[in-house]
């Protein structure tokens with residue numbers, strides 16, 4: 001091996017900022033990275049188990065992975081899940097809290113509106129029966145505002161999966177202005193130019209981040225339904 005190759009090899013196996021060896025299996029050992037980063041090999045095992053409980057619909061593997069990554073990275077004290085429906089996302093937060101040993105109060109909110117096209121009727125919250133998840137009936141934004149007000153110091157994980165109209169998602173994103181620490185995850189955000197499906201959630205994020213300070217944005221852009229992460233801290 002030439003001296004040049006050896007020097008390059010060494011250069012790439014050290015993190016200049018910390019001096020810590022960058023081992024693919026021990027990312028940023030002992031330090032919280034500045035942006036979203038988790039050990040995906042380890043977390044995949046949790047996600048595999050999770051998929052056995054909630055299946056892969058409506059959240060395929062990559063979306064379960066993003067949910068788990070955001071949960072592990074931010075370690076929220078409070079989760080606010082807008083759009084309970086049958087309770088799969090709320091059950092995911094509960095399983096992640098248990099499986100990753102990160103205690104969190106999990107709130108899930110849905111309208112009690114039989115006129116809404118997605119109203120689940122008697123199936124509402126089926127996946128969270130018997131769990132400590134706190135179920136609320138009401139408008140997501142109004143209920144969320146009260147929960148946020150009651151926990152001024154908390155780290156929040158906000159999950160938006162209610163009505164997917166542009167204006168509704170835009171209104172929900174405004175909740176970020178009440179929060180100092182944590183992140184948002186938004187469902188159904190896949191975007192394709194000229195697409196026939198609803199691109200409202202994606203456009204709502206684009207407009208929100210143009211006008212407000214968001215630390216990091218990650219869009220899973222490989223197909224429907226799509227999920228986006230907005231890191232606030």
Ligand SMILES: C[S@@+](CC[C@H](N)C(=O)[O-])C[C@H]1O[C@@H](n2cnc3c(N)ncnc32)[C@H](O)[C@@H]1O
Nearest residue numbers: 083085086087088089110111118139140162163
């Ligand atoms: C796509 S489903 C949510 C799926 C759910 N997260 C799950 O994992 O099973 C959308 C739900 O959002 C609810 N919803 C619509 N508008 C809402 C609002 N303003 N506040 C709270 N929930 C709302 C609907 O009633 C419906 O049950």
